[in-house]
Amino acid sequence: MTEKALRLGTRRSRLAMAQSGQVADAVSQVTGRPVELVEITTYGDTSREHLAQIGGTGVFVTALRDALLRGEVDFAVHSLKDLPTSQPEKLVLAAVPVREDPRDVIVARDALKFTDLPRGARIGTGSPRRMAQLNAYARTHGLDIETVPIRGNVDTRIGYVRDGELDAVVLAAAGLNRIGRGEEVTDFLSVDTVLPAPGQGALAVECPAGQADLIAALAELDDPFTRVAVTAERSLLAALEAGCSAPVGALADLPFPAPFERGNPHADGQIVNEMRLRGVVGTTDGSRMVQLSTTGPVPETHDQAATLGRHLAAEMLAQGAAGLMGERAQ
Numbered sequence: 001m002t003e004k005a006l007r008l009g010t011r012r013s014r015l016a017m018a019q020s021g022q023v024a025d026a027v028s029q030v031t032g033r034p035v036e037l038v039e040i041t042t043y044g045d046t047s048r049e050h051l052a053q054i055g056g057t058g059v060f061v062t063a064l065r066d067a068l069l070r071g072e073v074d075f076a077v078h079s080l081k082d083l084p085t086s087q088p089e090k091l092v093l094a095a096v097p098v099r100e101d102p103r104d105v106i107v108a109r110d111a112l113k114f115t116d117l118p119r120g121a122r123i124g125t126g127s128p129r130r131m132a133q134l135n136a137y138a139r140t141h142g143l144d145i146e147t148v149p150i151r152g153n154v155d156t157r158i159g160y161v162r163d164g165e166l167d168a169v170v171l172a173a174a175g176l177n178r179i180g181r182g183e184e185v186t187d188f189l190s191v192d193t194v195l196p197a198p199g200q201g202a203l204a205v206e207c208p209a210g211q212a213d214l215i216a217a218l219a220e221l222d223d224p225f226t227r228v229a230v231t232a233e234r235s236l237l238a239a240l241e242a243g244c245s246a247p248v249g250a251l252a253d254l255p256f257p258a259p260f261e262r263g264n265p266h267a268d269g270q271i272v273n274e275m276r277l278r279g280v281v282g283t284t285d286g287s288r289m290v291q292l293s294t295t296g297p298v299p300e301t302h303d304q305a306a307t308l309g310r311h312l313a314a315e316m317l318a319q320g321a322a323g324l325m326g327e328r329a330q
Contacts, residue, residue, distance in 0.1 A: 005034040006214075009064045009073035012039045013153055018178045019203055020077040023097070023221070027075075027205075030220045038073050040064055065091060068208055075207035075218060080199035080230055085238035094218035095205040096227040100174035102201035102251060104130060104194050106187040107158050108168035113187040117145065121167040124150040124160050128247040128284045130170045133194040135286025147284075158184065170194075174201035195249030195280045195291075198233035202226055228298065228305040229253065232277050235309025240281065240316065246325045249280040252308075255295055273297060279312050281321045290321040 006027065010020035017037065024035040040063050061083055064076040068091060080096065087093060106114050106123075117123070123145055125131060131147040138145045148166060150157060154175065160166040170189070176182050205218050229252035242248050255276040275298045282289035294312045299305035313321075 003033045005036045006031065006075065007038050007073040008035050009038050009040050009067045009076035011060060011064070012041055015154065015175050015179055016077075016079075018180075019079070022178070023077045023203065023205060026097070026221050027218065031217045038067070040067055040073075065206070068206065071208075074211070074214060075205060078204040078206065080202040080204040080234075081197040083199070083204050083234075085234050090209050091206050092209045092215055093204055094207050094215045095221040096223060096230060097203055097205070097221045098223040099226040099229070100177055100201040102196040103173045103191060104170050104189045104196055104200075105173045105176065105185040106168050106170060106189060107161055107184050108186045109161050109164070111186045112168070114168070114189060114193075115141070115143070117143070117167055119144040120146060122146050122148050122165075124148045124157060124166040124169040126151050127170070127197070129197055129249050130194060131284040132247040132282035132286055132289070133249060133280065134170070135284065136282055136289050137193050137286070139286050154179065154181065172196070172200055191251055191253075191278070195251050195278055198237045198248065198250040199230045202230050225298070228300075228302075229275065231302055231305035232275070232299065232309040235306040236277065236279050236313045236316075237309075239310045239313030240321060240325065242281070242325050247282055247284055248325070250278065250309075252277045252305075254298075275299065275308075277308055277312055279316055281316060281324050283324050288320075288324055290316050290319045290324060292316055292319070 008020055008024050010016050020037055024037060028035045061078055064078065065088065067073045068076055075094065108117060123134060125147060126149060134145065134147055137143070150160060150169065154171065157169045157171060161169055173185065173188065176185060205221060207214050207218060232252040233250040236250050237248055240248060252275055254272045255274055274295050276293055276295045278293040280289060280291040292312060292315050294308065296308055299308060
């Protein structure tokens with residue numbers, strides 16, 4: 001007799017279904033049990049407001065977590081960058097699989113690169129973080145751009161470029177890769193130009209805290225380096241008391257060689273002893289930015305990773321980061 005299928009809670013978007021499907025296959029291999037996707041509509045999927053207006057934090061997550069707590073699904077898959085930084089007591093982050101490319105990318109008309117866009121180019125993004133850094137880069141490099149707030153799925157956003165409404169849109173490389181549309185990228189934004197959102201490119205596999213056997217099975221999907229990296233990034237975000245729609249970028253990576261510029265987060269199997277954490281916060285017009293970095297031993301525990309994030313956040317706050325976020329929690 002075949003074992004009962006595990007129920008995986010997922011958002012309904014094409015991207016969410018694609019990444020949940022990949023996790024479902026991996027979990028099925030580990031457990032030997034079938035996995036069925038249970039589609040759940042979240043507030044962030046139905047609201048037409050801009051994420052900054054509806055608070056960003058948790059709008060794609062709450063409905064999935066409610067389904068977990070009610071026992072309607074056995075585990076859920078989130079984009080880690082959507083997760084609030086506080087973890088509910090009754091749920092556990094059972095796995096953070098190997099991270100996809102965390103960079104932001106441009107999809108532009110006529111296959112243009114970011115620096116080749118014409119004067120006055122209109123660039124669409126729903127992210128204050130991307131707006132802040134693109135505008136700051138433009139200011140310091142003599143570029144003339146206009147950032148335009150947009151919402152919608154990948155098709156909608158790229159459609160604005162195809163229809164001529166916008167010259168370019170900014171998207172996450174990971175999302176396009178996961179739905180098999182990476183070839184539409186016209187330019188990769190170096191992390192030296194635009195730091196990604198904390199946790200960007202990583203997935204979070206969450207389940208109820210009481211399910212010891214399931215937690216143990218899901219843990220086989222966990223990538224220790226990805227977990228400590230995103231823990232440091234999210235600790236920085238939490239210490240800044242900023243939500244996931246605030247203009248905060250963070251990336252923990254291996255400083256040499258620059259792994260994500262080459263697409264390999266594990267540096268070709270070399271033994272790497274140090275991790276670099278970079279953070280940025282700025283006004284959306286790019287006029288004021290606080291950008292700092294720190295390098296230390298690769299954390300071996302959750303607490304070590306969290307401490308790295310808190311320390312860098314403290315330095316950023318000392319340089320005035322709090323005044324640049326607009327929606328800092330009181």
